[in-house]
Amino acid sequence: VSSEILTADAFEARLRSMGQTIYHRHHPFHQRLTSGSCSIDEVRAWALNRFCYQRTIPIKDATILSRLSDVRDRRIWRQRIVDHDGDLDDAPEGGLARWLALTDALGFEREYVVSLRGVLPAVRFACGAYVDFVATRPVLDAVASSLTEMFSPDTIRERVQGMLAHYDFVSPDALAYFRHRLTEAPRDVNFALDYVKANATTAEAQTRVIAALQFKCELLWAQLDAVEHAYSLRRPPPGAWMPGAGMMRTVSCKP
Amino acid sequence: VSSEILTADAFEARLRSMGQTIYHRHHPFHQRLTSGSCSIDEVRAWALNRFCYQRTIPIKDATILSRLSDVRDRRIWRQRIVDHDGDLDDAPEGGLARWLALTDALGFEREYVVSLRGVLPAVRFACGAYVDFVATRPVLDAVASSLTEMFSPDTIRERVQGMLAHYDFVSPDALAYFRHRLTEAPRDVNFALDYVKANATTAEAQTRVIAALQFKCELLWAQLDAVEHAYSLRRPPPGAWMPGAGMMRTVSCKP
Numbered sequence: 001v002s003s004e005i006l007t008a009d010a011f012e013a014r015l016r017s018m019g020q021t022i023y024h025r026h027h028p029f030h031q032r033l034t035s036g037s038c039s040i041d042e043v044r045a046w047a048l049n050r051f052c053y054q055r056t057i058p059i060k061d062a063t064i065l066s067r068l069s070d071v072r073d074r075r076i077w078r079q080r081i082v083d084h085d086g087d088l089d090d091a092p093e094g095g096l097a098r099w100l101a102l103t104d105a106l107g108f109e110r111e112y113v114v115s116l117r118g119v120l121p122a123v124r125f126a127c128g129a130y131v132d133f134v135a136t137r138p139v140l141d142a143v144a145s146s147l148t149e150m151f152s153p154d155t156i157r158e159r160v161q162g163m164l165a166h167y168d169f170v171s172p173d174a175l176a177y178f179r180h181r182l183t184e185a186p187r188d189v190n191f192a193l194d195y196v197k198a199n200a201t202t203a204e205a206q207t208r209v210i211a212a213l214q215f216k217c218e219l220l221w222a223q224l225d226a227v228e229h230a231y232s233l234r235r236p237p238p239g240a241w242m243p244g245a246g247m248m249r250t251v252s253c254k255p
Numbered sequence: 256v257s258s259e260i261l262t263a264d265a266f267e268a269r270l271r272s273m274g275q276t277i278y279h280r281h282h283p284f285h286q287r288l289t290s291g292s293c294s295i296d297e298v299r300a301w302a303l304n305r306f307c308y309q310r311t312i313p314i315k316d317a318t319i320l321s322r323l324s325d326v327r328d329r330r331i332w333r334q335r336i337v338d339h340d341g342d343l344d345d346a347p348e349g350g351l352a353r354w355l356a357l358t359d360a361l362g363f364e365r366e367y368v369v370s371l372r373g374v375l376p377a378v379r380f381a382c383g384a385y386v387d388f389v390a391t392r393p394v395l396d397a398v399a400s401s402l403t404e405m406f407s408p409d410t411i412r413e414r415v416q417g418m419l420a421h422y423d424f425v426s427p428d429a430l431a432y433f434r435h436r437l438t439e440a441p442r443d444v445n446f447a448l449d450y451v452k453a454n455a456t457t458a459e460a461q462t463r464v465i466a467a468l469q470f471k472c473e474l475l476w477a478q479l480d481a482v483e484h485a486y487s488l489r490r491p492p493p494g495a496w497m498p499g500a501g502m503m504r505t506v507s508c509k510p
Binding site: 028124 | 381
């Protein structure tokens with residue numbers, strides 16, 4: 001950690017470099033998922049547990065919204081919540097609904113998924129840490145923790161291509177969530193990146209932004225660690241989802 | 256979950272039964288640790304990561320202390336903080352100092368351990384969830400989350416015997432922390448068990464107490480999952496302790 005302030009370009013390059021090293025695209029479970037090595041139950045476990053993360057997103061974004069003092073910033077940030085929660089007059093839309101379309105396609109009962117009953121405790125703890133972070137750290141750090149979206153489009157493209165190529169139980173419709181993220185994430189990250197570049201005006205603040213992005217990468221990595229440990233290495237903790245539980249009678253497959 | 260209130264005896268029996276199933280004594284890593292199957296680096300990783308949990312204990316106890324309305328309850332609960340933090344006029348004593356004696360004996364630099372730099376993110380998230388739980392849930396639930404101490408003496412005896420029998424790098428002095436806990440934990444649990452029996456006066460409150468103890472068991476289990484994944488199954492996340500890092504020049508062994 002340097003004690004000299006970085007230029008805007010060097011600061012951005014430093015942040016972007018984290019996508020090449022510690023972002024969860026480099027996690028072995030992501031590699032398994034995209035290369036077709038996962039069993040259907042591993043894919044199910046991943047989707048079930050990631051729903052816990054998905055439902056955390058609008059909550060953490062509402063927390064950040066409550067802490068932004070500039071009305072223009074709030075108008076922009078508010079769109080993130082719309083993206084995930086959808087609109088009243090357009091009921092089934094929004095990222096959460098699209099994620100549930102994926103868990104539907106994988107055979108889960110919605111009530112079971114939404115209840116979070118089968119979610120790994122480690123995933124719940126990571127999601128809780130995210131909300132706690134954006135509620136208690138300086139708002140600059142809270143905004144910075146969203147910067148993983150810099151890395152998500154490439155990762156999403158890789159994930160969607162890999163899953164469609166390798167799993168006959170996954171259809172393009174089931175992956176609609178990711179298609180929407182490909183346009184939402186770049187828009188969101190433009191704002192967040194401009195925000196941290198404008199507001200991190202000291203070396204100390206830049207260091208905090210870098211640490212916030214590292215925290216977020218750790219949080220995503222820890223979730224895949226937990227899924228891998230429980231379902232790839234078959235050491236599910238007591239009470240976690242066991243294959244077969246929370247399933248609808250019939251499992252949708254690609255027609 | 257029953258909607259009828261349990262008798263005091265049945266309620267206590269229900270709580271105690273969780274020690275037979277979901278308490279971390281039944282985690283495979285505990286079995287490895289006590290049976291001598293761990294490498295010195297696995298024992299180091301366990302001790303390093305558990306320091307993060309140890310340092311959380313007086314913080315969560317101070318949080319509970321701040322929420323107890325009865326002065327007699329606070330006088331009793333305060334002793335837990337003394338046990339872990341020690342006294343000013345008796346500087347090196349207290350559970351945290353005793354835990355650092357263990358990490359010393361395993362060869363770690365104190366500065367490295369105390370910095371938490373090498374701690375697994377999943378362990379940090381679990382510890383954060385503990386503090387959040389006792390700060391935001393009803394105080395009955397917060398007190399109930401300490402009830403794992405019902406199960407700890409047997410587990411500690413098994414752990415100490417196993418570690419002394421199997422590891423020549425562990426001495427009785429290095430395990431002084433656990434010797435003290437054998438007298439502290441039963442005293443603490445007597446109070447907490449009486450408290451939840453007196454204050455859980457509805458079936459709903461009893462259910463919450465059971466859920467709080469389950470949460471705490473999940474939190475302990477998740478920490479061993481993280482250590483096992485990173486160091487027994489050798490998948491440490493980016494930035495976590497790697498064997499060799501944070502070590503003193505010379506490693507103490509049993510003479």
